[in-house]
Amino acid sequence: MLFKDTALVYGRCLRQSLRSGVALFFGVLTPLLYLFFFGPLLTGLPLGGQGSSWQVLVPGLLLQLALFGALFAGFSIILEKAQGVVERMRVTPVSRLALLLGRVLRDTTVLLFQAVLLVLAALAMGLRAPLGGILVGFGFVALLAVALASLSYALGLTVATPQEFAPLVNGVAMPSMLLSGLMLPMSLAPAWLDALSHVVPLRYLVDAVRDAYAGSYTSPHMLRGLLVAVGFAVLAVTVGTRVFRRAGA
């Protein structure tokens, strides 16, 4: 039942995304701009990582894509609530969890599609990385997308207006981006900043994907990144489930 219901909600949501067209590409615009206009600045700089500057920057941009794309996913449910669509579905016997998972999987699909576009553009700009590492990178994008989209939908279902939603999400997104070393590795940072960045879960994912792009799949970074990503996703889906199950939400 859960599987069928999830497939049903997923199908409806994906058709909505496909119908709007622009939405499929909108999220990838910012990372592409960074790739084209910021990436070339780094090619000659000593970033301290293994391999080229593209192997450092592209993992960051991939996670930036997932960070912003998934964090704002819940915006759509505020509009659907106002249209009455959410309650209309909640009075049917459909699984509450499916109402969350169908949406989260739709966002994950769209973000993976955008991630592929971004990597293709990066290859054209000069990125060279092992195929395995690129696939591992997509795996982390998917995990982060599932986690953040779940939290975002939970928030979207809880708040009454878009005006409450946006500042909260921005308040999470910007510090996460700056403190996780998305743009430049935290190994360049002074000790206090590096220490502070370890509080941000995203930091561990960034380190893991950078290692994957450099071809090292068994490093401590990879293990820690994987643990944090999976743990965070489990926690976030649990929170999302609780909110979607609560009758009054």
Add this chain to the structure above:
Amino acid sequence: MAAVISAAGLARTFRTKRGPVQAVRGIDLTVHEGEILGFLGPNGAGKTTTLRMLTTLLAPTGGTATVAGCDLVTDPVGVRRACGCVAQSGGVDGQITVREELVTQGRLYRLTKAEAVERARELAQDLGLDGLLDRRTAALSGGQRRRLDIAMALTHRPRVLFLDEPTTGLDPGSRADLWDLVRRLRDEHGTTVFLTTHYLDEADALADRLVVVDHGVVVAEGTPSALKREHAGSADASLQDAFLAITGRRPAPADAAPVAI
């Protein structure tokens, strides 16, 4: 007649920053099978909150209720199977076609793909939406939109249909059509209809029995003529007079300046 909805002391308190708000203090209510019940009350009386509890959208903080024999709290899925609900705002996506919304709704009620397609066709025919199946819902008129909302709620042939202010914003012709539709549902399928409205002529014309709530409790109930006799002095009085006498509210003076323009 058997009771299809019964509530005892049903209550909901919201916790807010400024302390608890008792939206519904304790509703006792019985609705019989095949009855059209008008649920009336001033704005803020607790009508929508009660309706949301009876349709499992909101958990009660006190009291109990059953719908079609299923308890709201212990068997919400049973309640959902037995009832259809049309919210004030409706519940369709403007960019999606009438057909896709109807088919999706059928699938949400666990019909197979083929059954859902067939049911969508049937409902469209029954509710006068035949020619509109491939139209986006945003392109429907107000009356057509309302019929679609009701078609969606009828997908699984529910025993109880909840309608929250179903004719608000409709032109007189569409309102009359909707009244006919509600009567037909009851006559042909024995559907119990629980409707809230602010239009007292609608309540008078359509409902077999009225329940008036105010400040979160039931303050009067009976047939429209009984309420008029009891509260407005005569069966020929208007329901408006009876309603104002029951709720103790007077209409605003005609010359009062509007609060905002």
